[in-house]
Amino acid sequence: MTRWSEVAGTDSGPAYDARLEALARTGKGMQGEADFVGGLLRPPARVLDAGCGTGRVGIELRQRGYDVVGVDVEPSMLAVARERDPDGVWLLRDLGALDPDDPALEGAFDIVLLAGNVVPLLAEGAEADVVRRLAGCLGADGMLVAGFGLDVDHLPLDHAPVTLNDYDRWCVTARLVLRDRFATWERATCNGPTGYAVSVHAQSA
Numbered sequence: 001m002t003r004w005s006e007v008a009g010t011d012s013g014p015a016y017d018a019r020l021e022a023l024a025r026t027g028k029g030m031q032g033e034a035d036f037v038g039g040l041l042r043p044p045a046r047v048l049d050a051g052c053g054t055g056r057v058g059i060e061l062r063q064r065g066y067d068v069v070g071v072d073v074e075p076s077m078l079a080v081a082r083e084r085d086p087d088g089v090w091l092l093r094d095l096g097a098l099d100p101d102d103p104a105l106e107g108a109f110d111i112v113l114l115a116g117n118v119v120p121l122l123a124e125g126a127e128a129d130v131v132r133r134l135a136g137c138l139g140a141d142g143m144l145v146a147g148f149g150l151d152v153d154h155l156p157l158d159h160a161p162v163t164l165n166d167y168d169r170w171c172v173t174a175r176l177v178l179r180d181r182f183a184t185w186e187r188a189t190c191n192g193p194t195g196y197a198v199s200v201h202a203q204s205a
Contacts, residue, residue: 004121007156032185033115034060045110048137051118055081096126100136108139114146120162128170135174147198154195176201
């Protein structure tokens with residue numbers, strides 16, 4: 001069981017989507033992840049939205065012309081994504097068992113995106129294998145992009161289960177090297193301890 005399902009249950013899609021809509025109505029910018037991807041590669045680059053949830057980011061990227069495949073382990077999340085974007089590719093997949101050669105993925109990706117605290121909300125002990133599997137989904141010049149909280153103020157948990165050292169170690173094991181790191185999706189400089197980090201890893205030579 002993922003940490004997300006432990007805190008949110010297994011029928012969280014509509015409630016989660018309602019919270020996002022309420023947040024958007026406050027005027028808060030909701031497209032930081034999509035803008036970040038746009039600063040890395042232009043459409044029609046292929047993006048795997050790993051842990052896509054209700055499709056907030058993946059749908060925006062599709063509207064901008066990217067070729068997006070969304071995968072998530074939670075059926076109720078995917079139901080919302082499919083309702084909002086019935087022409088999109090939204091696959092029920094456990095990242096801990098994701099097969100890079102799955103025909104439904106239709107080949108390698110230019111970017112594998114982990115937004116919305118996916119990494120710290122994975123099942124405990126599955127993180128290194130998930131990073132390895134996602135690295136296997138990348139093309140030769142592909143990038144793994146992950147943003148997640150590093151303290152309880154940035155997580156829906158009462159503790160922070162993943163550190164940047166943990167994540168970097170898993171990436172090294174998966175033959176990925178750190179290319180860039182920021183404190184926000186808006187590319188704020190990461191100069192030491194921070195409550196949130198966005199990391200860009202690429203294939204090692």
